[in-house]
Amino acid sequence: MTTAFYTHPDCKLHDMGPGHPESPARLQAIEDQLIASRIDQLLDHRTAPLALEDDLARVHSTAMIARVREHSLALAGTAGIYPLDPDTSVNAHSWQAALRAAGAALAATDAVIAGDIDNAFCAVRPPGHHATAHTPMGFCLFNNVALAARHALEVHGLERVAIVDFDVHHGNGTEQIFAHDPRVLMVSFFQHPFYPFSGTEPEGSHALNIPVSAYSDGSVVRQLVTEQWLPALEAHRPQMIFVSAGFDAHREDDMAQMGLVEADYTWLTRQIMQVAAQHAQGRIVSCLEGGYNLSALGRSVVAHMKVLADLE
Ligand SMILES: [Zn+2]
16 A cells, blocks of 8 residues: 655644644654654655645635635735634744645645545645635635645546545535535534534535534444444445544544544544445545644544555
8 A cells, every 4th residue: 555645844834823723743744754753764755745726616606716815915924823713823834834724735636536646635724614605714715635636527527526525624615616416425424503503404405414423422423323324325335535624523532522532533544444445446535634632633634644545
């Protein structure tokens, strides 16, 4: 197996201010834990290129792209921060970081489809799954996974893909973007009621977003995956799987109140690998979303990557 690890130093320069949980330290925690667990040297390290504005425009409106670019670049040479919403800000480096984050997902998709690598994890920020076609929100600027999925469909001509979202929050942006696109099946679970307070009334018929109550643990998640996600994925027969890999459902993550542990991320990743092996020639591109307890995040990404790289 060749598993690529995409990241870029620019992704650590996007900073939404002191004390913001979506911090540059998250990527450092992942890199440190990969080294400590000795799997770092077994991965194919790749540098994320910059996405083009034309790539972003496959999902996002030109007005939204311009809004992010202009507010970020207006801060060049300053330490200022501009709030796009109460949770989501840009600094001078955010535009470049967002292009790297999207660029990682797109380059990973190209490399997996070319057969150059088996699968990939993109350790990038800003994350993406709350970003809609028209609005950055919820720590997200552009929807990296949605961009990659649409790239696979429209540039590479795939006919069916799936998006698996195991972040603790509902991926409202991804659902909205693909609500009327039957080529894309989205499966997720999310703590409910909880930010962004959506997901219980489907926007289209191709999303299986399953609300779970606070304090649910891995057994609840494993049961819903087995009973609901896997049959839906089997029926859809995706030719490639994209993962919105958020690790904020971890028991130690104070952002939410769910009870997953590393073994649950191992199990989840195995299920995704099996569907991919059966229908998608093993093709998986996974992108970091949430995960705010730095220790739990690092350990959970290691658990995820060990399965992707067939090391466990
Ligand atoms: Zn989240």
